[in-house]
Amino acid sequence: MGRITLKDVTKSFGETQVIPPLNLEINDGEFVVFVGPSGCGKSTLLRLIAGLEDVTSGSININDMDATNIPPAKRGLAMVFQSYALYPHMSVRKNIGFPLKMAGIEGAQATKKIDEAAKVLNLTDYLDRKPGQLSGGQRQRVAIGRAIVREPDAFLFDEPLSNLDAALRVNMRLEISELHHQLKTTMIYVTHDQVEAMTMADKIVVLRAGNIEQVGSPIELYKNPQNLFVAGFIGSPKMNFINGTSALEYDAHTIGVRPEHLRASKSEGVWKGVVGVSEHLGSDTFLRVNVDGIEDGLVVRAEGDVELYHGDTVYLSPENDSRIYKFDRNGQAI
Amino acid sequence: MAREVSRRRKTVVTIIAWAIGLLIFFPILWTILTSFKTEAEAIADPPSLFFFDWTLENYEVVGERSNYGKFLWNSVILAVGSTIFGLMIAIPSAWSMAFQPGKRTKDVMMWMLSTKMMPAVGVLFPIYILARNTGLFDTHILLIVVLMLMNLPIIIWMLYTYFKEIPVDILEAARMDGASLKSEIIYVLTPMALPGIASTMLLNIILAWNEAFWTLNLTTINAAPLTAFIASYSSPEGLFYAKLSAASTMAIAPILIMGWFSQKQLVRGLTFGAVK
Numbered sequence: 001m002g003r004i005t006l007k008d009v010t011k012s013f014g015e016t017q018v019i020p021p022l023n024l025e026i027n028d029g030e031f032v033v034f035v036g037p038s039g040c041g042k043s044t045l046l047r048l049i050a051g052l053e054d055v056t057s058g059s060i061n062i063n064d065m066d067a068t069n070i071p072p073a074k075r076g077l078a079m080v081f082q083s084y085a086l087y088p089h090m091s092v093r094k095n096i097g098f099p100l101k102m103a104g105i106e107g108a109q110a111t112k113k114i115d116e117a118a119k120v121l122n123l124t125d126y127l128d129r130k131p132g133q134l135s136g137g138q139r140q141r142v143a144i145g146r147a148i149v150r151e152p153d154a155f156l157f158d159e160p161l162s163n164l165d166a167a168l169r170v171n172m173r174l175e176i177s178e179l180h181h182q183l184k185t186t187m188i189y190v191t192h193d194q195v196e197a198m199t200m201a202d203k204i205v206v207l208r209a210g211n212i213e214q215v216g217s218p219i220e221l222y223k224n225p226q227n228l229f230v231a232g233f234i235g236s237p238k239m240n241f242i243n244g245t246s247a248l249e250y251d252a253h254t255i256g257v258r259p260e261h262l263r264a265s266k267s268e269g270v271w272k273g274v275v276g277v278s279e280h281l282g283s284d285t286f287l288r289v290n291v292d293g294i295e296d297g298l299v300v301r302a303e304g305d306v307e308l309y310h311g312d313t314v315y316l317s318p319e320n321d322s323r324i325y326k327f328d329r330n331g332q333a334i
Numbered sequence: 335m336a337r338e339v340s341r342r343r344k345t346v347v348t349i350i351a352w353a354i355g356l357l358i359f360f361p362i363l364w365t366i367l368t369s370f371k372t373e374a375e376a377i378a379d380p381p382s383l384f385f386f387d388w389t390l391e392n393y394e395v396v397g398e399r400s401n402y403g404k405f406l407w408n409s410v411i412l413a414v415g416s417t418i419f420g421l422m423i424a425i426p427s428a429w430s431m432a433f434q435p436g437k438r439t440k441d442v443m444m445w446m447l448s449t450k451m452m453p454a455v456g457v458l459f460p461i462y463i464l465a466r467n468t469g470l471f472d473t474h475i476l477l478i479v480v481l482m483l484m485n486l487p488i489i490i491w492m493l494y495t496y497f498k499e500i501p502v503d504i505l506e507a508a509r510m511d512g513a514s515l516k517s518e519i520i521y522v523l524t525p526m527a528l529p530g531i532a533s534t535m536l537l538n539i540i541l542a543w544n545e546a547f548w549t550l551n552l553t554t555i556n557a558a559p560l561t562a563f564i565a566s567y568s569s570p571e572g573l574f575y576a577k578l579s580a581a582s583t584m585a586i587a588p589i590l591i592m593g594w595f596s597q598k599q600l601v602r603g604l605t606f607g608a609v610k
Contacts, residue, residue: 072506072509073511073513081503081507085506087507087522098511099511101521102513146511150511
């Protein structure tokens with residue numbers, strides 16, 4: 001069981017309130033990702049759930065029990081830190097076994113659990129090494145191993161992949177997703193990387209300045225962003241925003257079109273512009289187009305290789321009107 | 335060319351370093367040499383550095399006249415006792431200041447250090463009266479407490495700087511892994527801070543061993559350590575330099591040997607965190 005409920009939780013550091021009153025429900029077995037720009041309070045929120053920070057007001061329930069004043073050690077949660085936070089003086093075996101030792105499980109039973117965890121994470125050959133002798137990816141696995149031996153009610157991940165290189169990050173992302181399918185335990189994952197959020201989450205919580213901007217499945221957020229912030233944050237490259245007369249035609253203050261929903265043509269279209277940068281990846285072509293009257297220009301993603309280069313004139317138009325997002329003066333979706 | 339210049343520079347620096355080292359060591363060397371001279375040679379003018387009749391007579395006399403073993407034992411009890419007692423207080427204090435700092439933590443630390451700025455003699459009288467009235471005068475327990483208190487600010491500061499080097503994440507990980515505060519300190523913090531704790535311990539033992547103000551003023555016979563043993567050879571009727579030197583050599587030898595063997599640890603400990 002790993003059901004976590006936050007009721008009117010707030011957090012202030014001195015005079016500054018970093019988390020305004022916040023409510024959130026996380027269901028058993030869900031993979032929830034907290035995403036937002038740095039400083040949005042996502043790590044603080046995770047630390048509040050972990051118990052590493054005290055809430056200023058409100059309550060946190062774990063499995064319908066009030067856990068607000070329970071110390072982190074007794075909440076039944078496990079955490080994987082961005083810095084791995086392994087114990088440098090202990091071998092991998094002792095690192096993974098530490099939570100068991102703290103729970104009073106030792107001897108054959110502990111060895112069995114450690115070996116199982118090591119097998120799942122491909123660490124069997126490294127059990128006698130010290131963390132200093134491992135690569136970044138292996139260290140991260142040890143940190144995960146230390147979390148899974150406890151069989152916690154929920155896993156908390158605090159930007160666990162941000163210290164790894166790009167290729168390894170993709171691998172570990174898959175491994176964590178697979179682990180979730182295997183264990184079916186609640187996971188709460190903090191990241192500033194919206195790609196990680198989109199690919200891993202059952203439910204994404206988008207945060208800005210401590211406020212929840214929107215909660216939903218990745219596709220819900222992609223299809224129906226409730227405001228400009230979510231619209232701009234989810235999706236890569238980010239959504240194009242257009243103000244002024246073009247927006248007024250749609251009775252909106254601002255309209256948004258995703259790069260993948262724009263069509264580029266050499267002869268005709270709604271917006272005329274000049275290609276600034278063209279990125280040819282083979283599978284896709286990304287064009288950054290400078291358009292008169294649109295401050296930031298427009299980004300287009302075209303499938304395959306499109307023969308358009310720096311300085312070429314290009315016409316852009318939305319694929320169809322249903323793919324246009326409309327926002328009012330306050331940035332809320334219409 | 336560049337290489338030659340750097341080599342010449344290295345030689346000069348080495349010579350200067352040796353010169354300074356010898357200058358600092360000279361009084362100790364002189365004491366040791368004098369301890370092997372006769373009383374007449376010890377005060378001879380001009381003095382002879384190495385060419386004299388080497389004799390062990392002074393050591394024999396000192397050994398006969400005073401109970402060296404007892405002074406040595408007292409020194410060990412006071413140095414080790416005050417160090418262990420001090421660490422028992424300093425480790426939790428430094429832990430709380432390094433990892434759970436409050437608004438006034440910095441002020442508290444400055445205040446603790448400020449107690450070292452006061453001349454010890456300023457509190458001699460009240461402490462002397464307290465010791466006499468409580469019947470603790472000339473006891474081990476009094477000296478252990480006083481020496482511990484004298485060095486406590488320094489060892490808390492040292493430990494604080496070592497603890498500051500330990501990433502908080504690791505302690506938080508221990509908490510998430512189900513460790514109580516006690517387990518966190520025993521299994522995670524202490525092993526990681528061990529080099530720091532060891533050098534703090536060594537330094538505290540040396541400071542306590544060499545402490546001469548309180549040990550001379552608050553003891554007579556029972557708890558008197560080696561400092562009192564040396565002092566007993568500086569008599570007002572005229573100094574017996576050779577015997578005084580023999581006594582001094584015997585008093586400093588144990589700590590000198592300990593310092594020699596642990597110098598690597600000490601240097602590492604004292605410069606820990608300085609280069610980062």
